[in-house]
Structures are given as C-alpha cells and as structure tokens.
Amino acid sequence: xxxxxxxxxxxxxxxxxxxxxxxxxxxxxxxxxxxxxxxxxxxxxxxxxxxxxxxxxxxxxxxxxxxxxxx
Numbered sequence: 001x002x003x004x005x006x007x008x009x010x011x012x013x014x015x016x017x018x019x020x021x022x023x024x025x026x027x028x029x030x031x032x033x034x035x036x037x038x039x040x041x042x043x044x045x046x047x048x049x050x051x052x053x054x055x056x057x058x059x060x061x062x063x064x065x066x067x068x069x070x071x
Contacts, residue, residue, distance in 0.1 A: 002066045011056045018069040019048045026062025031055045 006028070021030075022045050029039045030046055032054050038046065048054045050071070 001068070004064060004066075006056070006058045006062045006064065008058050008060060011058065012053060013056070014053050015048050015050055016068075018050045018071060020067040020069060021046050021048065022065045022067070024063045024065060026058070026064075027060040028062050029057040029059070 006026070022043075023040045024043055027039075027041045029037045031037045032046070032048060033052050037057075040046075
C-alpha cells in the first residue's frame with residue numbers, strides 16, 4: 001500500500017500489479033484505458049487492471065490509499 005496526497009494537476013500512471021485506488025478526500029477525475037472520464041468528489045474507489053495506464057485530473061488536493069493486488 002501507499003498513502004499520500006496529490007496536488008492539483010494532470011497525471012498519467014502505469015501499473016504493474018492490479019491497483020485499487022481509495023480516494024479518502026478531495027476532488028479528481030480519472031480515466032481508465034478505453035473508458036470515459038469519471039469524477040470523485042469527496043471519497044470513492046476505482047480499480048485499475050495490471051499492466052495498464054490511467055489518467056488523472058486532480059482538481060483539489062486529494063488524499064489516497066493505493067493497494068497493490070497480486071493475482
């Protein structure tokens with residue numbers, strides 16, 4: 001697991017393992033490969049497949065906990 005904050009901005013991340021992103025506070029939009037932009041305002045969870053990429057637009061300082069899931 002990693003815990004942290006993300007500052008406002010646009011980011012792209014790659015995964016090795018499957019990831020579960022638990023947003024505990026903040027405001028962001030995320031887009032998974034082949035998907036549409038989704039927004040979390042406050043708290044929420046999304047999962048990213050292994051060996052993939054995802055995009056983030058962080059609109060306000062956002063707290064997160066990322067769990068790496070070995071399958």
